[in-house]
Amino acid sequence: MRNFPITRRELLKAGVTSATAMAVPSFAVAQGADPSASSPPVVEKVSLLVNGKAQTLQLDTRTSLLDALREHLHLTGTKKGCDHGQCGACTVIVNGRRINACLTLAVMHEGSRITTIEGLGTPDNLHPLQAAFVKHDGYQCGYCTPGQICSAVAMLEEIKDGVPSHVSSNLTARPQATQDEIRERMSGNICRCGAYSNIVEAITEVAGRVG
Numbered sequence: 001m002r003n004f005p006i007t008r009r010e011l012l013k014a015g016v017t018s019a020t021a022m023a024v025p026s027f028a029v030a031q032g033a034d035p036s037a038s039s040p041p042v043v044e045k046v047s048l049l050v051n052g053k054a055q056t057l058q059l060d061t062r063t064s065l066l067d068a069l070r071e072h073l074h075l076t077g078t079k080k081g082c083d084h085g086q087c088g089a090c091t092v093i094v095n096g097r098r099i100n101a102c103l104t105l106a107v108m109h110e111g112s113r114i115t116t117i118e119g120l121g122t123p124d125n126l127h128p129l130q131a132a133f134v135k136h137d138g139y140q141c142g143y144c145t146p147g148q149i150c151s152a153v154a155m156l157e158e159i160k161d162g163v164p165s166h167v168s169s170n171l172t173a174r175p176q177a178t179q180d181e182i183r184e185r186m187s188g189n190i191c192r193c194g195a196y197s198n199i200v201e202a203i204t205e206v207a208g209r210v211g
């Protein structure tokens with residue numbers, strides 16, 4: 001015989017169910033629906049000049065520049081590390097400036113000049129920074145290396161152009177490519193293998209030649 005009309009367990013279950021129902025208003029359910037499930041992606045044409053070659057792509061407007069390079073143009077030298085702008089593995093040079101390709105949409109770069117690691121040198125004719133990385137063992141697994149090298153190429157141009165950094169002691173004098181400057185300016189490029197001292201050596205050597 002049952003003394004109570006409902007057990008404690010049944011009461012708790014009923015409470016959870018009704019609380020959930022009350023806590024999730026109907027508009028929240030509607031907001032949670034995936035809008036892309038019903039509407040097709042917006043596709044746009046984008047023209048880029050990649051490593052000196054004109055490229056025209058039809059892209060979902062949500063495509064990052066990194067995915068456009070890797071998945072659409074098959075330039076897989078540019079790496080995807082974090083996909084959140086935190087590691088620098090995806091660094092490419094756009095109109096002379098280094099950027100994280102994972103943090104920018106391809107359609108924002110209509111007509112841009114883009115240089116990836118594939119556009120810097122070839123196995124038979126390495127870019128001076130590529131050669132210096134090899135000479136100084138500036139890598140171990142090599143995953144961060146394309147981003148490190150693209151970043152260093154643009155960074156040395158910034159020094160040549162007199163752009164100061166956070167560690168520059170004089171904001172009006174042309175900065176020198178000291179180890180402190182190089183470390184500060186390359187701080188957006190993470191190396192999980194910890195090859196930092198060799199990377200700095202490689203960049204310092206090239207900076208001495210171009211400086």
Ligand code: FES
Pocket residue numbers: 079080081082083084085086087088089090091100101102103
């Ligand atoms: Fe772009 Fe890490 S993959 S910053």
Ligand code: FES
Pocket residue numbers: 138139140141142143144145190191192193194195
């Ligand atoms: Fe492995 Fe830099 S060489 S992450």
